[in-house]
Amino acid sequence: MATKHKTKFLTVRLEPPVHKAFHRKATEYGGVSEVLRELTTAFVEDRVTVTPNPERKTIYHVNRSQN
Numbered sequence: 001m002a003t004k005h006k007t008k009f010l011t012v013r014l015e016p017p018v019h020k021a022f023h024r025k026a027t028e029y030g031g032v033s034e035v036l037r038e039l040t041t042a043f044v045e046d047r048v049t050v051t052p053n054p055e056r057k058t059i060y061h062v063n064r065s066q067n
Contacts (some may be wrong), residue, residue, distance in 0.1 A: 010040065 014022070025034040042048045 006037075010036065 008031045029035050
């Protein structure tokens with residue numbers, strides 16, 4: 001079975017400690033790209049639940065009806 005070629009990129013800025021921790025943890029699951037691909041696909045397929053951090057401003061004020 002042929003695999004589809006990946007042709008699009010996602011870029012995100014992170015604080016250095018978060019970046020380092022993500023890279024370290026992602027190596028246990030196939031690497032950064034594999035984890036990001038799986039997270040992105042799971043998010044699109046509604047398989048991911050994000051729990052808001054009560055100490056930070058969140059994305060949850062977004063009006064979903066504008067999609």
